[in-house]
Amino acid sequence: MKQVNRPSDDPLKVSKILDLKNEIKQNQQYKTTISDSIDFTNIQDSALDSMTSSLQRIYTLTQQAANGSYSNDDRQSIKSEIMSEVETMVDSLNTNFAGRYIFGGQASSDKPFSVNKENGGFELVFNNPAGAPNGNVSKEIGRGVMVELQTDGSKLFNAFTDSEGNAQDLNALFSDLFQALDSDDTEALGGRLLTGVDKAMNNTVNQRTNIGAIQNRLIAARDRNEEEYLNLETTRSLTEDIDLAETYMKYSMQMVSYQASLNMGTRILQTNILDYVR
Structure with a gap:
């Protein structure tokens, strides 16, 4: 039962009720955005967990390949397993959530990573469409409150800098690793390449930490949103209902x-x- 049934009953009260209903509607829109973003970051965390596992296995295999007692046949077997782990990693990075690639930047409809095997090669490719922005995606989770989802895949592809300060991407790292395995370069395998895999792993962990921090912020925003909804509904009921x-x-x-x-x-x-x- 309502206190007013027509605007003419009490125009000021009706105006206040309409404003409260609009606030509640907007609150629910923010709630949907927050819930969707939390699910999105959960999927990202799972993908990076899988990527970390693949890099840990590649690190172990590189360490084994640096052993001087291994033959070239042994290193070729290791190379095959590393290639398989790289493809597993690419599958994780190409995870699609609700029609959006989670590390596709703002061009989220395009698959960000691929493996090129033409002419017997093995090239890890970061697909950045020409002219497409490569940054993070922003979401509004409250009135004037924005949060950036870490969707920029280039931050995972451009994994680290070498000892000379030059940027190194994952494709260059794995290309050098495969070349060292083919040439039995144990010094490189046990030195700069092992260090490179470790840096790539640390970069992945850092990105995962950033996503975890954003997820915590989203959870806090969800709690505030639910509290605001209860306050708005209480005020609306006191104003509108008898x-x-x-x-x-x-x-x-x-x-x-x-x-x-x-x-x-x-x-x-x-x-x-x-x-x-x-």
Whole structure:
């Protein structure tokens, strides 16, 4: 039951009720965005967990290949396993959530990573469409409150800098690693390449940490959103809905007064001139 049924009943109250309903609607839109973003970061975390596992296995295999007692055939077997781990890693990085590639930057409809095996090669490719922005995706989770989802795949592809300060990407790292395995270069395998894999792993962990921090912020925003929703609904109900207990009490009191008035009226009507003659 409502306190007002038409705008003409109380224009100011109706205006306030409409404003509250708009606030509640916007609150629910923010809630949807926050929930979707939390799910998105969960998928990202799972993908980076898989990538970290692949890099840990590649690190172990590189360490084994640096052993001087291994033959070239042994290193070729290791090379095949590393290639398989790289493809597993690419599959994780190409995870699609609700039609969006989680590390596709702002061009989220395009698959960001691929492996090129043309002419017997093995090239890890970061697919950045020409002219497409390669940054993170921003989401509005509250009035004037923005959060950046870490969707920029280039931060994972450009893994680290070498000892000379030059940027190194994953494709260059793995290309050098495969070349060292082919040439039995144990010094490179146990030195700069092992260090490179370790740096790539640390970079992945750092990106995962950033995503975890964003996820914590989103969870806090969800809690605030739910609290705000309860406050808005309470205010709307107090403004729009009647208080049944209070209304019933007022009704009962009015009925008592009404009955008393009827009784008094009945007694007055029953009085005639003969009553005064007596």
